[in-house]
Amino acid sequence: MERSLLHAIIECSHLQRAYEGFPEDVEAAAAKAWQLRTEAESLPPCPVQLTPWSPTPAGNP
């Protein structure tokens, strides 16, 4: 992730304090999130008609 973008997200997330104390941890988390999004974009698409929300999530009868 570009550093300027990372800083913008940190500001929006009110993570300045965490970033001041533990910049490596914050950057590692940002890198992992970036990796998850990139990987998700590379996965085969699933049917779009499925609703994104259910009052009884997976498994309930």
Next chain:
Amino acid sequence: MRSGEDLPLLGIPVAIKDVIDVRGMPTTYHSRLRLNEIAAHDAECVARLRAAGAVILGKLSTHEFAIGGPCLDLPFPPARNPWNPECHPGGSSSGAGAGLAAGFFPAAIGTDTGGSVRGPADACGVVGLKPTHGLISNAGIEPLAYTFDNVGPMTRYPEDLLPLLEVLSNRPCGDSKLTSLRGLRIGYVRQFHTENLVASPEVSRALDAAAGAFERLGASVDVVPLPPLQAFTNTVATLASIESWAIHARDLQTRPELYSARGRRRLLIGAFLTGKDYIEAQRRRHYLKDVVSRALDDADMLLVASSLHPPCSIADDAAIDNTYPFEARSPFSATGHPALNFPIGLTDTRLPIGAQLVGACHQEAALAEAARLYLAATMPGEGFHPPLD
């Protein structure tokens, strides 16, 4: 509680993961943020155990907030693996897996969000069940990820799971109707550990051997294709990261120094994901649930890998971090189907290897009975336990 009372768990000792409230005891979540919090009430699952006559032994080691991983920068020493104390016992219900393998107690209660009951069961060579999502109340347990959290029983032997499950769920689990493995239709999900990721040769051989043993015992075993493992793991990681960030955001913003480094790194991920990421992952989750349900229309249960590598050194940070992506448990965290982890063998260095049996929703009894029949035939007697000096 009196001798002779008609209670299903009369006098059975049960130990509790330290993220579950036990009245009068601290619930620390193995976090500096919860050091001095004494539970005023039992969690619902503990109350049910007590009412059934169980003896609550005490609290068990966990990873920080059931997510962090083994940490040496916290006031709680991580649990060790009784098979080799230099090795990771899995997590986050680490103390449950370790204590069961060591023979300290016959039953324990853990929690499983992305595999935290099944992981330590796998690494320690015991049995752990992630029940159908929603079957057991989570009341009295601070959530980690709202739509994934499950209370799960862990035991040394599969036949001990169902009495616990019936009490915890407050409903009969029913008769599995399995009297032998003959005719059982098993779908073997082999691609997760041979194509999507590559398991260590020992783990891969043990899984094929387990499939072969089921076949020799009369089951039919057919390889079943599912979407790639990464579709499941990515979905769970995305959703659970966002949900756990929603819970921990305030503390991570205002007092991040109280978390372990590993906990911070894992709990901060959700800060960098968006609503769009969440919605798309939820859509994918529904699709994956439907695919697995359809696979279970044609099979009575699925045989699936659990950890793709044997337990690693607890001192090896890189190897510990690598254990999270190299597993096949989170698919059923995504879909909500019940998954039972049971031992299938040992490595050359005598570390446990396990596998999962996965069933349609509310088929826990059949999974436990199939595991019992398998172990009775392949590991007769007392099963296998670590050598303890």
